[in-house]
Amino acid sequence: MAPLVWFVTGANTGFGLMLADLALSRGDTVIATARSLSKFPEYLTKKPNADLVETEVTASAASISRLVGAAVERHGRIDILVNNAGFGHFGSVEEVSEEESRYQFDVNFFGLLNFTRAVIPHMRKQGSGVIVQLSSGVGILGPQGAPIYTASKFAVEGLSEAMTHELKPFGIRVHVVEPGVFRTDFLKSIAHGENVSRHVEGYADMGTLLSTLHEKQPGNPEAGVQRIYEIATGTGLATGLEDQLRFPLGSDCYSMLEAKIRMLKETAEKAKSIALSTDY
Ligand SMILES: *[C@@H]1O[C@H](CO)[C@@H](O)[C@H](O)[C@H]1NC(C)=O
Ligand SMILES: *[C@@H]1O[C@H](CO)[C@@H](O)[C@H](O)[C@H]1NC(C)=O
DSSP: OOOOEEEETTTTSHHHHHHHHHHHHTTOEEEEEESSGGGSOHHHHTOTTEEEEEOOTTSOHHHHHHHHHHHHHHHSOOOEEEEOOOOOOBSOTTTSOHHHHHHHHIIIIIIHHHHHHHHHHHHHHHTOEEEEEEOOGGGTSOOTTOHHHHHHHHHHHHHHHHHHHHHGGGTEEEEEEEEOSBSSGGGHHHHTTTTBOOOOTTSOOHHHHHHTTTTOOSBOHHHHHHHHHHHHHTOGGGTTOTTOOEEEESHHHHHHHHHHHHHHHHHHHHTHHHHTTSOO
């Protein structure tokens, strides 16, 4: 396979960094973004095929579009956009504030939308491209304790599902990757009380609940990142799955998918007579 040009947001830590490392080790080029250049690990700054870019995912659409345009000029193309930057904010509707809700959507949805919108015209001109959206198990099924985070991932799923139709004729593929709970730093900040809203008496204490999961997460990040690489490139276990939109990762996430199917089946049965009673 010819070397590819990747564009990975939030590539200074977790899945983003591991994916950048993996692609670089295969001889690909990676345009990697982080909030600040100082957030990248030292070794990455020494890799000739790593193009490190400083940006907030919440930057204006114009500045993201300029940054993407400049990257295309430097490398000739972008084969794969990985919208990886994102985080989970926990707490009930009553607990999560207006500002926290907006910031969750700004990072997880509108930031991703701005990068997606900036990259599409270049991929359309190339007549090829792959857009990989990092969603989550909560993009499939809404569990207790994170309704706003869930809503932001449902937004990503809806956007991506609907987008596939308009982009397919241009040779652009869209994939949504839904990791379950992996042993990355995702829960570490939560264990320190970050990204959990003020507690209102009577609701489950998400901070305490989640911190008990830290370091007991079932997902192996190395395997997860290997699969993401394969999904984006249509290789390995993902060979022949280029038309597949959703990829849950992890047994926990697969169980969420099965629970969702059961829920939808039940809806189809129980709500059928009402649904079919309202046509002319
Ligand atoms: C996305 O682009 C719009 C339009 O420039 C801008 O208002 C917004 O702040 C950008 N980022 C987010 C996260 O909404
Ligand atoms: C915690 O929230 C902040 C925003 O308040 C975000 O930048 C950070 O990435 C989050 N951390 C994790 C591990 O999700």
